[in-house]
Amino acid sequence: MECAISFQNLHKTYAGHVEALKGLSLDVQRGEFMGLLGLNGAGKTTSINVIAGLVRPTSGSVLVNGFDAIKQYRLAHAQVGIAPQEEVLDSSFLNVMQILVYQAGYFGIAPREATKRADALLQEFGLWEKRKSNVVELSGGMKRRLILAKALIHDPPILILDEPTAGVDVALRHHIWERMTALNKAGKTILLTTHYLEEAEQLCKRIAILHNGGLVATGSPHELITKILPDQLEIRTDPLLKAIPEGLDKFSPHLDEDCLCLQGSLSDPQVMNALVSLVQHSYKIISVEQKRARLEDVFLQLTSTDKTRYP
Amino acid sequence: MIGFYTYFKREVARFMQDALNTIAPSATSVILYIMIFGVALATRLGLVEGQSYTRFMMPGLILVSVITNSFYNPAFSILQSRLYGNIADVLSSPLATSQIALAVILAGMLRGLVVGTLISLTAWLVLGFQVQEPLFTLLYLLLASMGFAALGSIAGLWTHGWEGVNVITVFFLDPLVLLGGVFYSLEMLQSAPLLKTITEINPFTTIIGGLRAAMIGTTEISVESGLLLTGILALIFVSLALVLFHRGYHLKA
Ligand SMILES: Nc1ncnc2c1ncn2[C@@H]1O[C@H](COP(=O)(O)OP(=O)(O)OP(=O)(O)O)[C@@H](O)[C@H]1O
Ligand SMILES: [Mg+2]
Numbered sequence: 344m345e346c347a348i349s350f351q352n353l354h355k356t357y358a359g360h361v362e363a364l365k366g367l368s369l370d371v372q373r374g375e376f377m378g379l380l381g382l383n384g385a386g387k388t389t390s391i392n393v394i395a396g397l398v399r400p401t402s403g404s405v406l407v408n409g410f411d412a413i414k415q416y417r418l419a420h421a422q423v424g425i426a427p428q429e430e431v432l433d434s435s436f437l438n439v440m441q442i443l444v445y446q447a448g449y450f451g452i453a454p455r456e457a458t459k460r461a462d463a464l465l466q467e468f469g470l471w472e473k474r475k476s477n478v479v480e481l482s483g484g485m486k487r488r489l490i491l492a493k494a495l496i497h498d499p500p501i502l503i504l505d506e507p508t509a510g511v512d513v514a515l516r517h518h519i520w521e522r523m524t525a526l527n528k529a530g531k532t533i534l535l536t537t538h539y540l541e542e543a544e545q546l547c548k549r550i551a552i553l554h555n556g557g558l559v560a561t562g563s564p565h566e567l568i569t570k571i572l573p574d575q576l577e578i579r580t581d582p583l584l585k586a587i588p589e590g591l592d593k594f595s596p597h598l599d600e601d602c603l604c605l606q607g608s609l610s611d612p613q614v615m616n617a618l619v620s621l622v623q624h625s626y627k628i629i630s631v632e633q634k635r636a637r638l639e640d641v642f643l644q645l646t647s648t649d650k651t652r653y654p
Numbered sequence: 655m656i657g658f659y660t661y662f663k664r665e666v667a668r669f670m671q672d673a674l675n676t677i678a679p680s681a682t683s684v685i686l687y688i689m690i691f692g693v694a695l696a697t698r699l700g701l702v703e704g705q706s707y708t709r710f711m712m713p714g715l716i717l718v719s720v721i722t723n724s725f726y727n728p729a730f731s732i733l734q735s736r737l738y739g740n741i742a743d744v745l746s747s748p749l750a751t752s753q754i755a756l757a758v759i760l761a762g763m764l765r766g767l768v769v770g771t772l773i774s775l776t777a778w779l780v781l782g783f784q785v786q787e788p789l790f791t792l793l794y795l796l797l798a799s800m801g802f803a804a805l806g807s808i809a810g811l812w813t814h815g816w817e818g819v820n821v822i823t824v825f826f827l828d829p830l831v832l833l834g835g836v837f838y839s840l841e842m843l844q845s846a847p848l849l850k851t852i853t854e855i856n857p858f859t860t861i862i863g864g865l866r867a868a869m870i871g872t873t874e875i876s877v878e879s880g881l882l883l884t885g886i887l888a889l890i891f892v893s894l895a896l897v898l899f900h901r902g903y904h905l906k907a
Binding site: 357358392395396397398399417418420421423425427429431432433434435436437445446448449450451452453493 | 656660663664734743744750902
């Protein structure tokens, strides 16, 4: 089956010689909920803007449900709803309601149907009272809601949400999470960028980490954590171990002040054997603690090559 | 097609909702001109090319109002959408870039023609001004508004701020129009050779001369030559606008 989104060796060098993307290749499968993570300036928005028709790639391509985002931009655009990171809302003369109805119109939805959908979305996102207001009269969070409603109004199969929960109150954040999960369950592909790693860990089945314009890792949150920062076992014994027991080399063991640290899991038979042999050598095992790294630790590890940022 | 029509409607709504600031000023100022020149000063100004000065000036006034309105609407609309960022709405939609360009140009034409109609109606009611060749006149104004609306959309892409539109007005539009024989005929310039030369090489002289021929039957310049030049300019500007929108000139990073 075709991917929902396929970035293929995408390069982008901006006019000021900023190399924002250096050969990004990434596939988002249909129906997937994928998180796109990266530090400020990693290239997340740039890669999204190639799909949005706002950035011309220097080379490479992006396919959206099989349609080339540059050569077949009309077909490609029809597949996606994009909630941009920046508040680029029409504050000239349209009110909130009209913004939604026009947005639907650009996607070929006739006014009557568009109004129906706009009504429902305004109710859902708590903007009904503001439907006749100009954008300048909305609070920051209300603008974010309007941005989300705009991305949803043409009911696209693919949703691209660029930091949708930034600056959003707790209640709305929970609503957005629920809505995204439901949409994904209903079969929509979602590409989400966020700086809240717990959010990504909770929602996304797969995560891609972008660094300096290239992909540094992909996988489920669990895979990323166990691959990059494997589980740590902290084994405390009585008496304290004076040397590292044999046969544990593959678990990169080291002795801490009060415990033996191993990279591995209790479910590994070799780790179990080592514990058993300790007991046989009449050590009393006081505690075995399994320390699992958080996605945040993994993220920092993967994006920390750039020591100059925060020395 | 719904997409195209929606964007066209937005562009029209933009100036219609604000008619007091968009349509009214240019219509009002020209109507004042008509009152002053036509009613108060008419008897003191002699004949130009066998016509009363008011009648002679009428086609120029109408044309200038049509083209400036056609020009400013797309120029400001595009610039505003670029500055606010909401141009992304259509750039990220399934609209073709050519549809975006044409919707903007058509809306500009409509604004020009609405103002032109208002002025012509006033001239007819106040001065009994009538057009000799209504069909040619209409075709003329259509082509002229098309060309200048396209030029306006190009200006809206090119400039990075509101000052840029002013620059185009002062250094391009005003000289083109004012030195193009809107308020005078070539035979009035015998004693001013420099002004005469400038006027002669100004393409706008041919355009306004041709329109005058269609509207009031002057013969200095033929309807056909004026129409041809207007059509060629419209074609050039529309093509250029289509190319620039397609390339995403100042629209895409
Ligand atoms: N229009 C532009 N012109 C020039 N450089 C740009 C432009 N847009 C982005 N950049 C640069 O490209 C790089 C990537 O920016 P991008 O917006 O893609 O990052 P991001 O991953 O979305 O960051 P953030 O988390 O801050 O949103 C940055 O170095 C940025 O300065
Ligand atoms: Mg970004």
